Amino acid sequence: MDYILETKQLTKQYGRLTALNQLDLSIKKGMVFGLLGPNGSGKTTTLGMILDVIKPNSGSYEWFGKAPHADSRKKIGAILETPCFYPYLSAERNLQIIAKIKECPTSRIDHVLKEVGLFERKNDSFKTYSLGMKQRLAIASALLADPPVMILDEPTNGLDPQGIVEIREIIQQIAATGKTIVLASHLLDEVQKVCTDFCVLRKGEKLYQGSVEEALSDQKTIEVAASDLSSLAQLLENLEGVKKIEKLPESLSLTTDPSITTEQINAYLFEHGITASLLAKKGGSLEKQFLKILNEND
Ligand SMILES: Nc1ncnc2c1ncn2[C@@H]1O[C@H](COP(=O)(O)OP(=O)(O)OP(=O)(O)O)[C@@H](O)[C@H]1O
Ligand SMILES: [Mg+2]
Structure with missing residues (x-):
């Protein structure tokens, strides 16, 4: 034991x-x-x-x-x-x-x-x-x-x-x-x-x-930006492994499968003629998860 x-x-x-x-x-x-x-x-x-x-x-x-x-x-x-x-x-x-x-x-x-x-x-x-x-x-x-x-x-x-x-x-x-x-x-x-x-x-x-x-792990996101956010969002909607796209004022926040890497996203965008001006992993915060736990138990 x-x-x-x-x-x-x-x-x-x-x-x-x-x-x-x-x-x-x-x-x-x-x-x-x-x-x-x-x-x-x-x-x-x-x-x-x-x-x-x-x-x-x-x-x-x-x-x-x-x-x-x-x-x-x-x-x-x-x-x-x-x-x-x-x-x-x-x-x-x-x-x-x-x-x-x-x-x-x-x-x-x-x-x-x-x-x-x-x-x-x-x-x-x-x-x-x-x-x-x-x-x-x-x-x-x-x-x-x-x-x-x-x-x-x-x-x-x-x-x-x-x-x-x-x-x-x-x-x-x-x-x-x-x-x-x-x-x-x-x-x-x-x-x-x-x-x-x-x-x-x-x-x-x-x-x-x-x-x-x-x-x-539920909370991890990837933040992406390019000059045209709406065409970026359209393109990313078709990328396998992207589960959710949230629009932020100057970027997009992606919820993805854990297997997807920023390199893959970069290559995919590049293939489709888009250069990302920002591509960064964001760690989650326990705060969101904590609030979720409290809400689920209300
Ligand atoms: N000796 C005591 N007599 C009566 N009630 C008590 C006693 N010790 C603790 N309590 C009550 O038991 C509950 C839990 O208290 P406890 O001190 O374990 O909380 P805590 O999570 O450590 O809080 P804190 O973050 O303020 O330190 C509280 O409602 C507290 O008022
Ligand atoms: Mg205490």
Whole structure:
């Protein structure tokens, strides 16, 4: 069984409110899995339950193919809330204390500080850190024990665009080392950029689970322009593999079979005496797909 995490019918109620309803999730090794959903949809509740800090009302989950136990928890690095660091101590000293608590060697401290880009600032006290640096130190502390799984709850919350890019790059680097990452976010763009797979939660219900690539494949288009757009459109209507032509102000947007290449389109137009002034692939956006998922479930 190559699932790192499987949840079965995981349910959490707070009084009459169902925060999470019968959630089935399966997360494979190496995935960067995004839990996507608006505020209050049950993301933190889910992470809390799989980290054994929130008790489910019903349902179960397995880590590494087994019922959770103390040993499996050690293989998971998590940031659920901003961890408490000592404000007057340096980043390095803070990590030494955490290493002691977690009973893991201090020999990885320099390495994890480099991984999150704080090595040069390791002697500065925590209170002098920016929000982005604090968040990166939190990731460093979760990496200390070199866990194969990382869980991050809204890792870019409150950060500026630069800080968001830095965290995103760190997550991508961590994923490249083969770790499995589970990340909660309400940002479509973040999930699209860093995740391989995702699920959509709304009011505690899972509406969708799939790979990001698949979700985007429906959305991919090719943009074409030439001096005479209407004759261009007429010509392209007859090209096999072109499924839909949408007229934009200065170009056409084609929805095509995935097998069709821009080279083929170019050659076809050239054969028919048209020179394209623009021919470009456009990646899809998760936003369109997300709205479609929400609409289908209304
Ligand atoms: N301790 C609690 N007591 C009562 N209700 C709670 C508690 N914790 C969460 N809830 C409720 O459960 C639902 C899910 O909350 P949760 O924090 O999991 O959402 P979330 O998706 O993480 O939201 P956000 O994006 O705002 O972090 C919400 O309606 C919330 O009000
Ligand atoms: Mg939350």
